Every structure is written in structure tokens, then in C-alpha cells.
Amino acid sequence: MISLSQVGKRYPGGYDVLRNISFTVQPGEMVAVTGHSGAGKSTLLKLIAAIERPTRGSVVVNGQNTSKLRASAIPYLRRNFGLVFQDHKLLFERTVFENVVLPLQITGYERKESGKRVRAALDKVGLLDKEKTYPITLSGGEQQRLCIARAIVNRPAILLADEPTGNLDAAYASDIMGLFKSFNQVGVTVIIASHDNAMLLRLNPRLLRLDHGELAS
């Protein structure tokens, strides 16, 4: 499903963030990318979602090499993913409902059908009663759950989460991790990048440990 072979990423100035990374993720796997901050976890996820392109090697998603995709094909590749960000990337001038419906509008769902799906997603993360409020009124944990609802509303095959519990206290964090576990149980491939080893281990994932840009285990 996702396969990286000898991937390297060098930023302008000659700094190597990632070196010689190779691994494959099978459908339905739960993968955790760990490592100290600056080890290249975020960059690795960005390479998978084609937000960045590798400078060496190849990243293949569903049989498509991201380096060889035309710019116009990138949006369609990204629709395979649900993306969860540490900083949520919510739109604050839109309501909770409008934030979650955005991916459906992009892929062209009918209004009625998309309304049902949005409510199902909000229900799953426990925000159904907040659909008409604005994200600014939500707590940090709720904002993260809103971000997750937006990521899953399209029922993507792959969920990519970059430090999803970065700013949250322990209770919220385990809450969020529980959500990821439940998605994985219904067959979604989940890749989480986090420095919080203890939290990750509870998910019982396959571990990919990054150390100064190289795969350690």
C-alpha cells in the first residue's frame, strides 16, 4: 500500500533530514513513527502525503510514485489520506460542521448524503452537539478531535497523524489514541508520528524508530 525505498530528503543548504529510509506498510497496519524531535518524523509523513517530494529514492502509494506524479494528479492522491495535524489546521471562520464537510465538498458529495456523513464523523469523535459552534470556542482536545473528524469523514484508507497528542494532557491524549485504535480495528491503515513513546506503546503498533534521519530498528 505504501512503500518507501532508499528515500533521502535533503533540504536546501545540504542538510539531510532523512537518509536511506526503506519500509513497506501493508493495508490495515498500525504503524508508529517515533524518535527525538528533529529526527525527521514530520518530514517522513509529508513525503507519504506528497506534501514534500524525496530528493532520493521513491515513495510509492497505491502503486503511484509520488515523484513522478503531475501536479494535477496530486489532489487525487491526497484523497486517499486522512490527515491529522498537531496544529489542527482548522478554519476559524467556518463552523464545526462546515469544517468537517469541506473534504466532502471537494470530492463532490450530494448535500443530503454529506450531511449524514458529517454527523456520523462528529458523533464518532463526540462533537455532535457542537456542529453549529465555531472552532475557537472548543478546547484544545476538542479541536484535535474536530481535526480527526475532518480526516475521517471521507472514509480514507489511510490515516496519517503528526503528533496528534502534542499539546494535550494525558487524559485527552489517551482519548485520542483510543480513537485511532478504533479506526484501525475497522481496517483503516494508521500511521502516527509521535515522540510520546509511552502513549504509543498502548496501541501495540509496529514501531519505526528514527534516529537523526535514519531508521534505527
Add this chain to the structure above:
Amino acid sequence: MKYWLAHHVQSMRLALRRLRQNPFASLLNISVIGIAISLPSGLYALLRNLESLSGQIGGEPQISLFLGTQATPADVAQIQLRLKNNPSVRNFQFVPRDKALRELQRSTGIGDVVQSLTQNPLPDAFIIHAKNSSADALEALRNEISSWPNAAHVQLDSLWAQRLDALLRLGKLIILLLAMLLSFALVAVTFNTIRLQILTQRDEIEVAKLIGATGRFIRRPFLYIGTLQGLAGGAVAWVIVAGSIEVLNKALADLARLYSINFQLNHLDMKDSAILILFSAWLGWLGAWLSVSRHLRQIEPR
């Protein structure tokens, strides 16, 4: 197809919402566009009126041949024969002196004066159209006719109409240049408006790109903003032109009454109005398109 249509509706709603979000800025933009467009289109409307005026009088040059007042019917017949046989005359029309007097009485406001005349001061006349209406050919024909017996006075009419025609052409050229300059200004105004819009929507564009929005999806609302602004600007321009003509007509009515003539400015016709508004909308779209193609690429998620 259904999705495509739904997204257009959705984009238009979004565009309307964004225009409403900054009502003051939107209104200013629309007014700027409207005023810029009303200038050339107002001048164009005036020009069209002048054109129709010169059209009424007849743009084709003609030669008037006035006979001496003592000319007999035999003299008239002789002139008629000469005209018929002249190869450079296309057609001609005889205006007897009685008819000329009646027309004079009817057409101008000096009927009373004419009535008080004891005898008809007008001569018999011919109105002649030449086959070749170039200035040289007309001049040659005029000279030839002047040499005929009983030709008291030969006059090249409507030369002024030709001059008016040339002036109108010049006016059209000036309006065209003006329209081109102002169109450019309008595109620039829209370009900048959309640039600002894109900058304020930066987060939204970034998120949309992250969750798989195509370029077209992101572009569309901005194109609608530009087009709607142009459309509204065109409508404002139309209102300005129509209002000005209305005001001018009121003033003209007084003037026309004093000169006892009937003259009124016509409004822009349906076709010209539609062209005005659609062209303005198109310019708005163009400005938005240029801006979007230039600026959206710079916003990539990181």
C-alpha cells in the same frame, strides 16, 4: 455533471458571501469599475446619437442645382435632358419652386414669415446624386453643371455630412482608446482585489490543498468574485449612463422647445447594454483569472 453544477452554485454562494463580508470594500470596487466603464460607454451613447442625427440628414453627398428664377419650363426640360444623358449622374430629382416653398413652410419654424411673402422667392431646383461620390468626381461634376445655361447656382451639399462622418470616426477611435485604457485599469483593479482575497484566504487555500482539492476547485470562487464584481460594475455603469441621458434630455427638452425642433437623446439599445454588462463581467473574470493563476501557485502547504 450534477456535481459540476453543484460546485458552481456553491462557488457562487461563497463568492457572494465573501463580497458581503466586506460590503464597503466591495461597493467601492464596484463603483470604481462602474465609473471607469461609464465614461467610454456614455461617450459612445452620445456618439451614437450624433450618428443617427447625421444619418437622418443623409450621409451621401449630393449636388443642388438652382436655376434662375426667370427659367421657363422649356429650360427645365432641357436641363432634365442633359442630366439624363450625363454618364456621371446616377439619378436626380426635380424640385419645382412651389413645392420647395410648401416644404419650407412646413419643415421649419418660420412658417409665419413665409406666409407673409407676396411672391415665391425660391427658384426651381434639381437634386443630383453622382455615380462616383469621391470629392474629386463631385467637384468635376459640379464644374461641368455650372457651365450649363440657366444654372444660376450649383452647390455641393452634404460635404459637411462627410466631414461630420470623419469627425465621428475620429470620435470612435478616441473612445476605443479610452475604453482600452480603462479596461486595463479595470483588470488591474480586479487583479489586486483578488490578490488581497487570496492572501486573506491563505489558510483556507492551504487546508483545501492538503485535503485534496484540485486547482479548479480552489480557483472557482475567486473567479466568481471577479466576474460578479465586473457584472455589478457594468450594471452601475449602465445606470450612470442611463441616468445622465435622462438628465441631459430634460435640459435638451427646454433647449429644443426654444428652437422649436424635436431632438432627444436615445438610450443605449438592448444589444449595446448587454455588450456593456457582459464585457465588464468578462474583464472582471480576466482580472481574477490572471491574479489567481499568478498567486495560487505561491501557496503550497508546508
